[in-house]
Amino acid sequence: MTDPAREDERRELERRAFARDGSGLSAAEAARLSELRRSALPSPVPEEPGASPVPERAVSSVPEYAAVAPRPEPERQDAELPSAVPPGPVREQDGGRPILSRFRARFATFRWTRPRVIVGTAAALLLVGLLIGWGIPRAPVGGLALRDGEDARRDAVLAANDEFDAGSLLLLARQGDALLWTATSARGEVRCLIIDVAPPPAPRPMESDCRPANALQSQPLQAISAPTNVSADSSRALVTYAGYVLISANGVPIGALQRMEYFTQSDRGLTDAEGLAAERIRREQGFAHVALAARWRGLIVWMGYTTQNEQCLVVEDPALRSSCADPTAAPLGLDPQSGDDEPMLSLDLRASGDRPRARIEMWNPVSSAGYIVITEQVPGLFPQRAPSPPAPGERGG
Incomplete structure (x- = not known):
């Protein structure tokens, strides 16, 4: 029958030898653990009835040691471990090979500091890799790769802008039929933006904007292409x-x-004749599109829009006459004073036939949509009022 005290002693020694928080065994403790494990194993051969029992090895057979056995030094501990842990029980199918190999013996008494070293080394290698990747200089972005047909459009941009620095033209974006290019001139001191819209059915001018390169980090280059009609029906999708x-x-x-x-x-x-007149005015004046603003006594007042989003009043009286907003003035509707106290556009018409003299005004207040006002200037239309009689207190005596 197994002694409970010896069993507890064996478990304590095994915990110290194999547990994660174990402190290791001395040579005497390792020998004691081996003895306790052998004594705990059952005998492989059953005892015969007349056989005398094998006496247990007395505890006193363990060699005498000092009261406190000195622990080996850390640098010598690994070298003494193979002899300190005796071989365990032998299994027949393994040919006498011990269950605890040399590696497991070292593993059992090794202090658990290696995981910290591994984790620290991995973190250091990761940090070194990040620093190397950050420190390696990278070439600047060279723009988007050109697709089929875009080589010819690049050559057209270069032909129209011969002042660009050689090799500085880059494609930055594409959207629909348009390409966004950028290039430098004056040896990099000036940077330009170019919007190139696909030319069918007829070539259209490219929109561009150029500024000193050192001023672009605070204010970007910007440009808007001319409106183009993309539908053949009367909706005129622009x-x-x-x-x-x-x-x-x-x-x-x-x-x-x-x-x-x-x-x-x-x-x-619009009638067919009016539609032809609108197209002729748009083409002759270079407007992006023309809209009908008003009809008055057989005369049509047109509103034309330029590629710079300027607005113009246009009439044929009988020659073509127009009045456009000042390009240097604030955009329509942005100035709080524009269109509220005075009209944005005005055009005076002479008397002709049955039409009296008139004045056409386009008002564009901030708080509402724009509208047209036509004022007829007919003599005698507003007759002068007779003088009011004096008040009773103002009559003479």
């Missing part, structure tokens, strides 16, 4: 492209291209 280019902190150009589509009603409600 498309414009807005492009923006700025320079990042490390000197790399960044661009964005936006497609905007809107519809006008300029052709609706």
Whole structure:
């Protein structure tokens, strides 16, 4: 029968030898653990009835040691471990090979400091890799790769702008039929933005904006392409492209291209003759599109819109006459004083036939939509009032 005290002693020694928080065994403790484990194993051969029992080895057979056995030094501990832990029980199928190998013996008495070393080394290697990757200089972005057909458009941009520095033209964005290019001139001191819209059916001028390169980190380059008609019906769907280019902190150009589509009603409600007249005025004046603003005594008042989003009053009286907003003035509707106290556009008409002299005004208040006012200036239309009689207190005596 197993002695409980010896069993507890064996478990304590095994815990110290194999547990994660174990402190290791001395040579005497390792020998004691081996003895306790052998004594706890059952005998492989059953005892015969007449056989004398094998006497247990007395505890006193353990060699005498000092009261407190000195623990080996840390640098010598690993070298003494193989002889300190005696071989365990032998299994027949393994050919006498011990269960506890040399590696497991070292593992049993090794102090658990190796995981900290491994984790620390891995963290140090990761930090070194990040520093190397951050410190290696990278070439600046060279723009987008050109697709089929874009080589010819690049050559057209270079042909129209021969002042660009050689090799500085880069493609930054593409949207629909438009491409956003950027290039430098004056040896990099000036940077330009170019919006190139696909030319069918007829070539259209490119929109561009150029500024000193050192001023682009605070204010980007920007340009808006001329509106183009993308539908053949009377809805006149118009498309414009807005492009923006700025320079990042490390000197790399960044661009964005936006497609905007809107519809006008300029052709609706027009007769065939009026539609032809609107198209002729648009072509002769270079407007992006023309809309009917008013009809008055057989005369049509047109509103034309330029590629710079300027507005013009246009009439044929009988020659073509127009009045456009000052390009240097504030955009319509942005100035709080514009269009509220005075009209934005005005055009005086001479008397002709049955039409009296008149004045056409376009008002564009901030708080409402724009509207047209036509004032007829007919003599005697507003007759002068007779003088009011004097008040009773003002009559003479």
